[in-house]
Amino acid sequence: MGLSKVWVFGEAADGKVATITLEILAKARELSDDVTVIYGGGDAPAIAATLGAHGATSVLATGDLGGGLLGVAVASALAAVIAAGDGPAAILLGTTQDGRDVAGRLSVKIDAPVITNVVDLELAGDKIVGTEPVFGGVTNVKTTFTTDKPQIVLVRPKSFAAEPSGGAPAAVGVLAVPDLGATGGAKVTSRFVEEATGPKLDEAAVVVSGGRGLGESGNYALIETLAKLLKAAPGASRAIVDAGWVPYSYQVGQTGKVVKPSVYLAAGISGATQHLVGMKGSKNIIAINKDGEAPIFGVADLGIVGDVHKVLPKLIEALQARG
Amino acid sequence: MPEGAPDLGTMNVVVCVKQIPDPADPGALDPTTKTLKRDGKLILDESDSYGVEMALQLVAAAGGGEVSLVSMAPNNEVSGIRTALAMGAASAILVSDPALKGTDALGTAKVLAAAIARKSPDLVIAATESSDGYTGTVPAQIAEILGLPSVTFAKSVAIEGGVAKVQRQTEAGYDEVECPLPALVSVTAGVVEPRYPSFKGIMAAKSKPVDMLTVADLGIDAGRVGWAGGGQEIVDIVAAPARQAGEKFEDDGTAHERIIAFLENLKIL
Incomplete structure (x- = not known):
């Protein structure tokens, strides 16, 4: 055969x-x-x-x-x-x-x-x-x-x-x-590499992703800070990539990266099918979203119905206190 | 200037648009016919709104020309096309034919390419992939059929002197690519901010020409499209193993402690 x-x-x-x-x-x-x-x-x-x-x-x-x-x-x-x-x-x-x-x-x-x-x-x-x-x-x-x-x-x-x-x-x-x-007829005239520090999104053991629920682009810093503390790769939903908050290389989902980390933390992401396809193979999923009916909770092992602007700063503070 | 390049000051662009079931109500596969059920009204695929906007901006920058649309849909469906016409496209070709039921990506590309050829455009724009089928192969297939160079996954497009200057997304970042016209470019979502149709635009769209064509009108043998022309068949449709939801809590101010305990339990911390 x-x-x-x-x-x-x-x-x-x-x-x-x-x-x-x-x-x-x-x-x-x-x-x-x-x-x-x-x-x-x-x-x-x-x-x-x-x-x-x-x-x-x-x-x-x-x-x-x-x-x-x-x-x-x-x-x-x-x-x-x-x-x-x-x-x-x-x-x-x-x-x-x-x-x-x-x-x-x-x-x-x-x-x-x-x-x-x-x-x-x-x-x-x-x-x-x-x-x-x-x-x-x-x-x-x-x-x-x-x-x-x-x-x-x-x-x-x-x-x-x-x-x-x-x-x-x-x-x-x-x-x-x-x-x-x-x-x-098409020719590449120059190549640009977007420098990323820390673990690669599709290889990291822990991924921390943010979405629209962060409210504004400046708040993505919360995701980056948390990712650094957890030695995680920062990721993003398509919505905030389309909005120009972060580069395409951060995108998790159907059109972006498929990730299967040990832990995936989704903050302010509702869980559109396009996103779920890219992350629901993760071993453990934590979701924080203020809408208790958000589809992301359907795949989350630990679901927190709450405000990312309150939960994330406390989580960051507690992790920093651990040193 | 290469042969077929636009005259200075005009630019004709064809945008491929797909009309899809509302993603908020994605529908299902018909277990008998194994095709997507298309009962409800179709809307313009949001992914295509970026290409329409890009085309409108490029034509405006060129100082003249026209944006036209090509689409393939069942039952002469035009509601999604009207949205793109309301944004500012001038006209559309819609290919609608019962023979197209079950047509795969290659068959779709054959139909769209034949429709595009009628317009002899300087530039063809498509989305990188549709939101419902997401095969992502149709743009390259259309370019190959039409004998055009193509730059897929464009995150920025400008035209200078008959040459498209494109930033093409790569795994590591992006490439600057130059491509002589005529050419095909597929654009990513977010490449530009699509405009909302104005009331005036919506009213004007109602009377813009939509050319309704069949497969025979395009000179395509019906046996090369549809289920028969595909060269592939669905053999099974099964429910995927569902992931079970776990615990869910309302944040009472201590949610961060639960997260830390969860991570400790997994030995991440």
Whole structure:
């Protein structure tokens, strides 16, 4: 059983493989003995050992794209390989900016569907069945493919546990990018990294998030102070990201980061489905909200019906007193 | 200037808009047809209001041109489109056809791309994802079908000399991207502050042209859209394991002590 060949879209920054790629590799190596990572970039040799240790047999890399956007280049290169008859049974990608670009462009090029937002997948014969949560995660839909084309699947972060399998470094090969014509017109002219201190949002053991209930942007300082005291990552609901209080990188939810910390503290967040999808996998949830009917209490292990402007300062003071 | 770039001083933008069930009343999947039940009135997806606003601002900055809309919806539904017209868009194409029931993201992109092609715009704007389906692949699919370059996840867009200058969100921060027109850009929520339609705008929207088209009008084979054209099928719909709510307290001034005890119990403190 299993699939003859699986491609995994690999992502990395500064020579470090993205967690989502390692998560997908853990699942991909269950599906097939032949797992190739597809990589858009020039530093494939630097990540080949890590990819191999997580189950990749080889990595096909485009080489440096010279500022060209990754999605269209990788999709065009893959379409050429598929057209030449060397396509895989399935292509797994993370639900990321570039992953979605690659999946979307490739689906058109090979006229094949994409199964999206998958949190689990299994095989039925040689067909992938993907599980996708809808309506904020209260219902799961299982979808499968009815064509014989390569099965394109977008996997949500934190769906599988990243674990090394102890393989040898992946063999590095070349993925040739054809002439992109007009579609390759977009170029990156500079890159900006938003410096964040403390633990990363999607890796922290404790996350403290704030929402509209904080009242005004200045009050987000309460969240940052509390996060520092608990060695936690500060997070945010979409509402206050849209309002410009904090950068997008703070956002927890469907459109932001998916987090599964030991403890998630939601302060002044009502719990819109878009937020719940991103945090309800947390082991323990504490919610503080003045509306006792807020949906966030439906998932909270400890729910405090109260005013964040009163509870948070007292909590901060008590933690500071402990030293 | 690249071929197809706008004449100085005019800018034609097409915005893809989705009309969705009110998220406050999200509805359900029909267990028989396995499609989203769409009984109630549809509204403009809030995610699309940002794209409409962005388009209006870019056309104003260019000093002329037009914002038009394309949408696909069942039953000739226009209530959400009227909201975007009331904001200031000039016209719309609505594709509505019973053959579209069950159409997936790729089929949607084929339909929208065919409608967009009728307008030959300088710029196509879409949201990064819809609020109800959130596949997030349609913008890249439309760009590929139309042979356009695309910049997805834009948090800022400006047009200078026939080139879109875009700040594109990344995992670590953002990239500055330059892209010659014509092009497609997908914008994030919050990229601009959508205006509220004025009373005058609402009245004017009632008489703005909405072109009603079928799949055949667009020259698309009905067999390539809908359930049959999708290449995928839903095999099961199951309730997700529910998370149990725990204890809930009214704050009596000692809530912080309960939180500290909870964290101590978990050995976080």
